[in-house]
Amino acid sequence: xxxxxxxxxxxxxxxxxxxxxxxxxxxxxxxxxxxxxxxxxxxxxxxxxxxxxxxxxxxxxxxxxxxxxxxxxxxxxxxxxxxxxxxxxxxxxxxxxxxxxxxxxxxxxxxxxxxxxxxxxxxxxxxxxxxxxxxxxxxxxxxxxxxxxxxxxxxxxxxxxxxxxxxxxxxxxxxxxxxxxxxxxxxxxxxxxxxxxxxxxxxxxxxxxxxxxxxxxxxxxxxxxxxxxxxxxxxxxxxxxxxxxxxxxxxxxxxxxxxxxxxxxxxxxxxxxxxxxxxxxxxxxxxxxxxxxxxxxxxxxxxxxxxxxxxxxxxxxxxxxxxxxxxxxxxxxxxxxxxxxxxxxxxxxxxxxxxxxxxxxxxxxxxxxxxxxxxxxxxxxxxxxxxxxxxxxxxxxxxxxxxxxxxxxxxxxxxxxxxxxxxxxxxxxxxxxxxxxxxxxxxxxxxxxxxxxxxxxxxxxxxxxxxxxxxxxxxxxxxxxxxxxxxxxxxxxxxxxxxxxxxxxxxxxxxxxxxxxxxxxxxxxxxxxxxxxxxxxxxxxxxxxxxxxxxxxxxxxxxxxxxxxxxxxxxxxxxxxxxxxxxxxxxxxxxxxxxxxxxxxxxxxxxxxxxxxxxxxxxxxxxxxxxxxxxxxxxxxxxxxxxxxxxxxxxxxxxxxxxxxxxxxxxxxxxxxxxxxxxxxxxxxxxxxx
Amino acid sequence: xxxxxxxxxxxxxxxxxxxxxxxxxxxxxxxxxxxxxxxxxxxxxxxxxxxxxxxxxxxxxxxxxxxxxxxx
Numbered sequence: 001x002x003x004x005x006x007x008x009x010x011x012x013x014x015x016x017x018x019x020x021x022x023x024x025x026x027x028x029x030x031x032x033x034x035x036x037x038x039x040x041x042x043x044x045x046x047x048x049x050x051x052x053x054x055x056x057x058x059x060x061x062x063x064x065x066x067x068x069x070x071x072x073x074x075x076x077x078x079x080x081x082x083x084x085x086x087x088x089x090x091x092x093x094x095x096x097x098x099x100x101x102x103x104x105x106x107x108x109x110x111x112x113x114x115x116x117x118x119x120x121x122x123x124x125x126x127x128x129x130x131x132x133x134x135x136x137x138x139x140x141x142x143x144x145x146x147x148x149x150x151x152x153x154x155x156x157x158x159x160x161x162x163x164x165x166x167x168x169x170x171x172x173x174x175x176x177x178x179x180x181x182x183x184x185x186x187x188x189x190x191x192x193x194x195x196x197x198x199x200x201x202x203x204x205x206x207x208x209x210x211x212x213x214x215x216x217x218x219x220x221x222x223x224x225x226x227x228x229x230x231x232x233x234x235x236x237x238x239x240x241x242x243x244x245x246x247x248x249x250x251x252x253x254x255x256x257x258x259x260x261x262x263x264x265x266x267x268x269x270x271x272x273x274x275x276x277x278x279x280x281x282x283x284x285x286x287x288x289x290x291x292x293x294x295x296x297x298x299x300x301x302x303x304x305x306x307x308x309x310x311x312x313x314x315x316x317x318x319x320x321x322x323x324x325x326x327x328x329x330x331x332x333x334x335x336x337x338x339x340x341x342x343x344x345x346x347x348x349x350x351x352x353x354x355x356x357x358x359x360x361x362x363x364x365x366x367x368x369x370x371x372x373x374x375x376x377x378x379x380x381x382x383x384x385x386x387x388x389x390x391x392x393x394x395x396x397x398x399x400x401x402x403x404x405x406x407x408x409x410x411x412x413x414x415x416x417x418x419x420x421x422x423x424x425x426x427x428x429x430x431x432x433x434x435x436x437x438x439x440x441x442x443x444x445x446x447x448x449x450x451x452x453x454x455x456x457x458x459x460x461x462x463x464x465x466x467x468x469x470x471x472x473x474x475x476x477x478x479x480x481x482x483x484x485x486x487x488x489x490x491x492x493x494x495x496x497x498x499x500x501x502x503x504x505x506x507x508x509x510x511x512x513x514x515x516x517x518x519x520x521x522x523x524x525x526x527x528x529x530x531x532x533x534x535x536x537x538x539x540x541x542x543x544x545x546x547x548x549x550x551x552x553x554x555x556x557x558x559x560x561x562x563x564x565x566x567x568x569x570x571x572x573x574x575x576x577x578x579x580x581x582x583x584x585x586x587x588x589x590x591x592x593x594x595x596x597x598x599x600x601x602x603x604x605x606x607x608x609x610x611x612x613x614x615x616x617x618x619x620x621x622x623x624x625x626x627x628x629x630x631x632x633x634x635x636x637x638x639x640x641x642x643x644x645x646x647x648x649x650x651x652x653x654x655x656x657x658x659x660x661x662x663x664x665x666x667x668x669x670x671x672x673x674x675x676x677x678x679x680x681x682x683x684x685x686x687x688x689x690x
Numbered sequence: 691x692x693x694x695x696x697x698x699x700x701x702x703x704x705x706x707x708x709x710x711x712x713x714x715x716x717x718x719x720x721x722x723x724x725x726x727x728x729x730x731x732x733x734x735x736x737x738x739x740x741x742x743x744x745x746x747x748x749x750x751x752x753x754x755x756x757x758x759x760x761x762x
Contacts, residue, residue, distance in 0.1 A: 075729060075733070076729070077721070077725055077726030077727075077728075077729035077730060078721065078726065078748065078749065078752065079752065081721045081722070081725055081726075081729075083712075083716070083721070084709060084712070086709055086713065087709050087712045087713040087716060088713075088716070089713075090710075090713030090714070090716065090717060091713060091716040091717050094717035095717075095760055095761065096761045097761070098760060098761040100761065215742070215743035215746055215747075216720070216742055216743055216745075216746030218715060218718060218720065219711075219714075272750055272751065272754040272755075273747070273750055276754050277718075277750050277753075277754065280718055280754075281718050284717050284718050285714070285717075288717070335761070339761065341761045342761060344761075345760075345761060349719075353721075480760075481760060484754060484760060487754060491755075
């Protein structure tokens with residue numbers, strides 16, 4: 001009887017989801033409330049979690065509740081600690097949630113909200129969450145080892161090296177694209193620049209406070225820091241209104257670039273406790289708080305989606321980024337649907353703290369569903385803007401010009417209603433001089449969030465506050481990532497260079513670490529600078545490169561998962577990773593190929609270089625270059641970008657070849673050949689769950 | 691009866707609050723100090739345990755010592 005009730009309950013639930021989809025699908029030409037998207041999303045996630053993740057847990061991976069976990073085996077109260085699954089869920093989610101899932105869907109909205117929404121839902125259920133869950137399982141069964149180690153032991157030493165090498169380049173591109181987002185959001189914005197700059201003294205104060213006055217009082221110091229942040233948002237408005245101060249904090253993109261490069265270098269050689277750790281507290285708590293606030297806003301306000309379900313730009317002619325729906329939508333969305341970076345977290349601290357193997361389903365699969373929900377909310381926030389305003393903010397100046405009139409004229413021609421007054425009014429509402437060509441996603445999200453949050457608290461007068469709050473929130477955790485990423489990149493580089501020059505390996509040597517830090521900063525600084533001066537906005541070049549690198553890593557992780565499934569003799573279930581791996585690999589390779597070889601200079605790097613070469617031959621100078629030397633520089637940049645895309649292809653193809661070879665070897669032997677830690681029973685203190 | 695129930699409820703709420711606090715600290719890389727102390731007492735009674743400030747510093751170094759601890 002009760003099982004019948006449960007079945008009826010699930011059937012009703014599925015029908016609610018289907019009804020929400022019907023509402024979304026049938027609202028042709030009219031705007032719909034965001035609540036329908038939220039209902040459809042939650043139904044899909046719940047059903048996927050209940051049925052698909054259970055199938056994977058029980059039939060495919062066969063999670064064993066009696067098996068020893070690294071947390072008990074190596075328990076040291078520090079790295080390896082058996083941790084409650086809800087506590088660990090929070091930790092894992094905070095580690096995987098970043099700027100990626102917020103920015104990708106906003107850029108994807110140029111094709112309308114429907115393509116982005118469908119891929120976010122399908123991608124997370126069949127690819128992203130499966131990857132996170134399976135890698136977490138694999139690492140937990142192997143003493144919590146890292147992705148590089150896992151690849152080395154299951155596929156071989158050379159594939160392991162290739163994966164590490166690829167990861168280093170992903171770091172560089174990631175840091176460049178994140179820094180670019182900050183530059184685009186703060187350029188010519190004294191309010192935003194002051195607010196973000198004020199986080200540095202705030203963090204320094206917090207660092208000293210938590211080190212000497214009240215050691216380890218994280219909560220207390222974070223509250224003080226939060227109060228100072230709010231004051232700096234209010235202070236930013238005064239800075240903007242006082243002309244002398246406003247000029248001081250009004251910086252161009254190039255000035256901000258040099259400041260960021262300098263900041264990245266200094267911040268990553270300062271002691272951890274002084275700047276990085278306190279900034280991390282603020283950014284982590286603000287991130288979680290803002291995500292919760294946004295979710296409440298979206299659910300209770302249910303803003304109208306003004307963006308159409310599909311725009312004419314599905315054909316690839318869009319101004320925000322170039323390339324057709326396949327493969328570039330999938331590359332652009334990246335993190336919210338499937339993110340290769342998560343495989344580093346799933347094989348990082350989380351497996352060392354998992355109390356019972358069966359918790360991996362809730363933590364691995366569940367946290368990724370939550371991440372995807374964040375991406376859906378970002379998509380909703382971008383879609384609540386008037387489409388004309390969205391395109392004014394996200395199109396490069398080379399296409400729409402720099403005045404409200406030229407932007408309104410061009411965008412109206414595309415068929416989106418926009419008047420110069422609308423452009424100016426939006427800028428005025430959020431307390432900025434202009435909103436034209438504020439590419440990079442962060443300002444768009446900030447305007448969307450300001451709309452939603454100001455309806456919740458403060459009304460129109462508070463919009464400027466909420467806008468700068470949103471900018472601060474994004475800039476804060478991006479700067480934390482830049483700081484921590486440069487540090488991580490420096491250690492990676494010292495490790496790599498140390499294989500050839502032994503003295504480089506010494507992490508305690510000041511000289512070696514300064515050289516490695518300098519190289520690392522120069523690496524991402526190069527791509528950042530190139531993006532900032534690009535008249536097409538930089539995002540057009542860097543975001544696809546970032547997406548390709550991220551999806552390449554997802555491909556590598558899914559290949560590892562597939563290999564392990566074959567080695568475990570679960571051949572008949574291997575499709576759960578073979579299908580997403582194939583899709584991710586096809587998208588990544590196609591996108592990288594088109595980025596290199598496409599004949600359209602807006603897409604293909606080589607075609608772009610040819611265009612500049614042709615101009616040089618005719619003695620012309622094309623923007624952004626102002627001289628023939630700068631023209632040569634643009635051509636050189638194109639070749640660097642093309643080589644990088646080619647490198648990512650090579651990494652993926654070679655990993656695929658090693659993967660297939662290992663699968664064939666595994667199939668040739670009669671017994672399981674996975675290299676798990678030998679079976680041991682969980683200790684009695686763990687309270688066996690059967 | 692009522693008393694028993696409300697006591698249970700209260701226990702659940704305090705437990706929930708404790709979990710939230712633990713999770714928030716773990717998000718920035720600091721696990722539960724009491725768990726560490728208990729572990730040291732049970733597993734290594736011969737060795738001195740770190741004080742909270744020492745524990746806090748050790749965890750800070752471990753979190754930011756070059757590992758990738760966050761995502762894009």
